Amino acid sequence: MYDLPQLKPATDAFWHAIAERLKNAGLTAVPASLTRTDDYQGAWRDPDLLFGQACGYPLVKQFKSAVQIVATPIYGSSGCEGFEHCSFFIVNAKAQHRTLRDVRGSVCAVNSFDSNTGMNLLRAAIAPIAESNDFFRSVVITGSHHKSLEAVAEGRADIAAIDCVSFAHFERFEPELTERVSKIGESVRTAAPPYITARKTDAGILRVLREVLNDVATAPGLELVRSALNIEGFAFETDADYERLLLIEEDAAALGYPELR
Incomplete structure (x- = not known):
């Protein structure tokens, strides 16, 4: 993985x-x-x-x-505890978003709809504030956590959920990319x-x-x-x-x- x-x-x-x-x-x-x-x-x-x-x-x-x-x-x-891990919710570092509520009506990048960290855990975090309505303006499928990270860093998407283990590897190998995004929260651990x-x-x-x-x-x-x-x-x-x-x-x-x- x-x-x-x-x-x-x-x-x-x-x-x-x-x-x-x-x-x-x-x-x-x-x-x-x-x-x-x-x-x-x-x-x-x-x-x-x-x-x-x-x-x-x-x-x-x-x-x-x-x-x-x-x-x-x-x-x-970082973000792991025992055999559990989480997702980091990231936005562009230049954006004014500070909480998940701030990204209502924005573009969401998802690596795959069958991803736990990229979709399932983000959906769980949005559900209590969505009020049974559409929350995002659109949801785009990128195909990978790395491509979701790139989409947010380049301004093609406003938010993504990135598996914390993946993010740690990205920070190590591509710090110039991860420095272009900010974390505004994290999911529950699974x-x-x-x-x-x-x-x-x-x-x-x-x-x-x-x-x-x-x-x-x-x-x-x-x-x-x-x-x-x-x-x-x-x-x-x-x-x-x-x-x-x-x-x-x-x-x-x-x-x-x-x-x-």
Whole structure:
């Protein structure tokens, strides 16, 4: 989920460490390298998926029958607490907006309508003040958090919700871009994007995957990899925490705001 160009070497090193341990544990047909595809939903549905990462919102809405949760990463970025993270609500640094109420009637940038941090959590924050009416003049789909950030920084949109882990990476690699926006709030915290495996993966392999992650979390020699990815560990048995994402959706609908609009 955070495979930025600048992070690809660390992401690859992270996978190689996992793959090596899986092979040492006796697993066969472990991919030597990651499969990178724009068809992420197809990858999530693949019955042979061994290991991947998914946004929790589409997972509980559409993919519960196709995947099972392996673990939830614990990120060390600002805005994270334990295995939970949040969205930052950002506006152009030159704008006069100070609160969400100030952006009524403006243009909202959303990475995807099936994004928890880009849409679901923003909708939840807008619902109590929308009064069951359209809140934004328009909502534009950008395709990624980075493009939403660019849209706000360049004045093509007035507000966006950016996942705090993504924002931390953007601050590190593109400070000249993040300096052109300001935070006017943050969302409630929810479980970070989980690592997943196919539903058909048997319990024995699932156990090995979790044991391997526990080892990778503390293994000497991987400190720089973990630091680059902002990973501080992994939480297990978090399935129920993702059901909360649907409750957040339902609460917005109960307030007369079922869609971000």
